[in-house]
Amino acid sequence: MEIRQITAAERPETMFPLQAYAFTPSPWSAEESEAYRRRMRFFGTAVNLIAEEDGVALAGVASLRMRQNVRGLVHDMAGVASVASHPSARRRGLVRKLLTRLLRQVKDEGCAVSALYPFRPSFYAKFGFVGIPRRRTTTFAPEGLSELLRRDLPGSVERLPMSEGFSAYEGLAQTLLDSRHGFSVFDDVRAAEYREDPVWLAVARSGDEVVGALRYRIDGHGGTLSGSDLLTTGPLGRALLLQFLGRHVDQVARITLTVGTDDVPELWGTDLSAVTEGKVDYPRDNAPMARVLDVPALTGSRVGTGAVTVEVVDDELIGGVWSLGADDGQLTVTAGGTPSATLTVAGFSGLVYGVLDPIEVLTRGLGDVTPDAVTPLSELFPRRMPYLFADF
Known part of the structure; x- marks a missing residue:
């Protein structure tokens, strides 16, 4: 058995079959394989390791180059991902060997911390990882935001395709990286894939400052507006975005957003009824883990x-x-x-x-x-x- 580092161009033939079998419906189609191949331009800076035997990849791991704020200090972070092995090679310790080498290598390359989403927390606990909170999901009806529609707020919200609002979105993420404990971002190479997301982007501004952003899509009239992370620099950005969402009252029945553990959606409006939950159910709904390197x-x-x-x-x-x-x-x-x-x-x-x-x-x-x-x-x-x- 040999462990070697591979390029992004080699991932489709080596790591993709392992990942696809472990994490997606299978057998996979030629179209899915080609779609993965096209994504490899966003993985050019990742550290990819595979364990091979007779030229066949049996297991693989990767580290995505990221940065994370830990108690006010921004560090290079290793985002461990793409951990998978062939069924016939499981229980042989290959992933353990790959992770041991990967963590040593990324530390030598300057990463001070690492994080991942585990398929089994007890396995990664053996490598020093500890659980950290999973972001919450809140669901509510837009009519609960009606009182915000009567407020004259000092700012505006612009709706853009993600491709047009990407710079504003990334700029806000960088601002939050400097100020919010635990916040993490990809490097420019990996983050560029967000630009191609087929989603709307709501950008909240106060003057020339971006104070909030929300990626979202709508599944149909009378359906659900599904948003990702409600990113804001403070109460004004949140109020501007919620006011924008409230204007969808006659279009959608429900709104879902991702929020942090310090957000309290039940206090966003007097008559707002919200269900906020942090579901953790392995192996699919995973809470992240992190460790110091x-x-x-x-x-x-x-x-x-x-x-x-x-x-x-x-x-x-x-x-x-x-x-x-x-x-x-x-x-x-x-x-x-x-x-x-x-x-x-x-x-x-x-x-x-x-x-x-x-x-x-x-x-x-x-x-x-x-x-x-x-x-x-x-x-x-x-x-x-x-x-x-x-x-x-």
Whole structure:
């Protein structure tokens, strides 16, 4: 068995059959295979690894080049995707070997963090990944937004084909990347595929500033307006987009949107009835997972107060003893010291991403935290829910 890195041009003959069999209805058609081949121009910067035997690809993994905001600091991120293996090659440890090499390689190339959508969380937990929140879906009738139609808001909304509004959309995504914890974006090569999406784009502006954007499509008169992520810089952008959606009251019966865990749609209008849910059902409706690949790279992250020394165990990438502190709200990292907590990579990543507190790390079996370390860890890494924007 040989592991080798391949180009995007090689993916259709090697990785596509594995992915198609694992994740789509099969057998697949020649048209589907050709459609995949045409998409490869958007994967030119991906890191693609396959395990081969006698020239036949038995398993493959990939990393998409992305960036992510973690506690106010934007890092290069490895978005792990395209993980699949041939049925006859499963349970042989091929994916494990591929992922081990992939994570080592992307760290060496400068990625400080990594994220993925797992087919089975317990499998990826062995690689140090910890669960982070799945974005929510909210569904409501447009008449619940009627009071917004009577408001004279300082801004406007323009409806465009995605191909025409792509620059505004990408510009807003870059703005949110700099300000929103957990937010992630693709590099320019991969993101360019969004330009070709056959969807509408609603762009909210206040003056010359883009304050909101929503990708959406309508399935028919009296049907559903299905929106993707409701992206806004704040309450004004959200109000402008909701006002625009409210104007569809005599056209659609329902509106569905994707929102973050800190959004509360039931408060968007006095008479708005909304059903908001975060469905997690493996293997199809997956919640994402993330992990830290480089501890010193976290230096400068926005944290709380205090200082603590931890030992991260059982990991060749970030294993060791790390003294962590805060200098005017920014994380400091030095190697060495006397640890008061022993953490797995998942336990450490859960604290950094803000999805676990020290007691949860202990009760989840992700570390041994002494009583003296509970308060310093809580103060240094206050709980904060990340918003992982981008499916990959």
